[in-house]
Amino acid sequence: MKAGVKSGIAAAVAIGAVLAVWFLWNSIDSPRENIKSGGISIDVENLSFYTKNGSIKGKVYRPAADTLHRHPTVIWCHGLGENASKADEYLKAIASEGYVAYAFNFRDGLDMSVKTEIEDLKEILEHIKALRYVDKKKITLAGASQGGLVAALTAIDESRSVHSLILLYPAFNIPDDCRARYSRAKDIPDSTVVNGVTVGAAYFKDIRNLNAYKKLSKFKGDVLIIHGNSDTIVPLAVSETVAAAFPSATLQTIPGAGHGFSGSARKNAISYIKEFLNKE
Numbered sequence: 001m002k003a004g005v006k007s008g009i010a011a012a013v014a015i016g017a018v019l020a021v022w023f024l025w026n027s028i029d030s031p032r033e034n035i036k037s038g039g040i041s042i043d044v045e046n047l048s049f050y051t052k053n054g055s056i057k058g059k060v061y062r063p064a065a066d067t068l069h070r071h072p073t074v075i076w077c078h079g080l081g082e083n084a085s086k087a088d089e090y091l092k093a094i095a096s097e098g099y100v101a102y103a104f105n106f107r108d109g110l111d112m113s114v115k116t117e118i119e120d121l122k123e124i125l126e127h128i129k130a131l132r133y134v135d136k137k138k139i140t141l142a143g144a145s146q147g148g149l150v151a152a153l154t155a156i157d158e159s160r161s162v163h164s165l166i167l168l169y170p171a172f173n174i175p176d177d178c179r180a181r182y183s184r185a186k187d188i189p190d191s192t193v194v195n196g197v198t199v200g201a202a203y204f205k206d207i208r209n210l211n212a213y214k215k216l217s218k219f220k221g222d223v224l225i226i227h228g229n230s231d232t233i234v235p236l237a238v239s240e241t242v243a244a245a246f247p248s249a250t251l252q253t254i255p256g257a258g259h260g261f262s263g264s265a266r267k268n269a270i271s272y273i274k275e276f277l278n279k280e
Contacts (some may be wrong), residue, residue, distance in 0.1 A: 034064055038096030041065055047102065051123040053116075058084055058104030058124075061095035062133060072138035072280070074166070075128055076103035077121060077147030079260075081197035087144070093270045097277050100134055110191060110200030114174065114207050117150045118157075125154070125161055140280070142166035142273075145234065145259065149174060149212060152242070156215045164280055165223040166273055169259055171234050172242055175210045182208070195233065216245035223249035224276040226269050228257025250276070 032045040041064040048057045062071065074094050076087045084103035091101040104124055106117045121141070129136040141162050143151035148170025155162040181204070182188045188204045223246045227239040236253065243251040252272045257265035 035092070037092040040096045040098075042092065042095045049104075049124065049127045051120070053107060053119065053123075056104050056107070056120060056124060058102055059091075061091045061101040063095060063098055063100075066098075069133070070135040071098060071100045071133055072140070072163075072277075073100040073102065073128060073134045074140045074142050074277070075121070075124060075151075076101065077117070077141070077143035077151045078103065078106065079143075079145030079147050079171070080195060082144070082147075089266065090142075090270060090273065093274060094277065097274055099277060100131075102128060110198070111202055112199065113203045113205075114146065114150055114153070114210075116202075116206075117146070118154050121150055121154045122158060125158060129161065136161070138163050138280070140164045140166060140277070142168075143170065144168040145171045146174060148172075152216065152219070153212070155221070156219050159219055159221070162219075162221060164221045164276075165219070166276065167223065167225045167239075167242070168261070168269065169227050169231055169234050170225065170239060170242060172212045173234055173238050175207050175212050178204045178208050213241060213245050216242065217247060220247055222276070222280065224272065225249060225251045226254065226261075226272055227251065228254045228259070228261070228265060230256055231259045233259040 032043055035042050035044060042061055043064040044059060044061050046057070047060040048055055076091060078084055078086050083105045087103045091103055094101040106112065106120050125139070128134055129139065139162055141151040141155050142165070143149070145168070148167035149172055152165060152167060152170060155165050185205060185208065188201045190201055191198055225239045225243050227236050229236050239251055243249040254261065254265050254268050261269045
């Protein structure tokens with residue numbers, strides 16, 4: 001056998017091995033758990049993806065009864081210092097409406113920033129679009145606090161792939177807060193504690209020149225914003241500005257709720273989300 005043929009076969013085998021590993025890694029969906037939510041049977045399973053920056057772990061919730069069709073899908077982005085499990089109640093409720101719902105853990109550490117989270121979400125979006133049970137024409141990005149800012153900025157860049165947005169108390173005030181904390185880039189230390197979370201210099205450097213509101217008008221899809229009127233971390237006025245900037249946005253205010261919903265406030269938020277998704 002000629003050397004060229006041998007090298008070609010070797011290359012093909014190597015490529016095949018890489019693809020096999022990629023397929024196995026990107027189809028990790030066990031252990032599977034079956035639960036009931038809203039009277040609907042839902043399968044919940046781990047689903048992790050390998051990205052250029054390492055593995056990203058998450059969990060997918062999907063209707064158990066219909067495994068043959070593609071479903072509209074919600075990708076959930078957690079807030080600063082949180083993880084995917086924080087959204088469990090929301091994801092169960094979303095799946096009970098016939099949606100696929102996916103939440104994942106952003107990369108953390110001192111290199112984390114809004115910029116790195118946008119990078120993560122863009123890669124996750126591409127992976128989710130490729131799943132056999134996802135309707136890639138009906139993908140909604142959702143996020144809480146910093147995750148809301150990340151979801152919105154990603155939707156602007158990926159408007160052809162994102163159908164709509166759900167934002168819970170979105171932290172569009174982060175760039176202004178960063179500039180107020182450190183007016184000069186040279187004043188940014190190697191690490192800082194923000195709302196109880198230690199972040200690195202990249203967190204501030206990556207966002208200090210961002211005008212978070214500038215391009216919101218470019219996203220033409222429907223947007224649901226939910227915000228408590230007693231929020232002292234992200235004032236309600238922030239979401240009022242965001243809602244006015246989007247071409248098609250609805251702002252739902254929850255009286256007495258602060259930053260993060262629990263109890264009746266969470267139930268109200270879930271009700272607003274279900275209503276929004278059913279209209280979509």
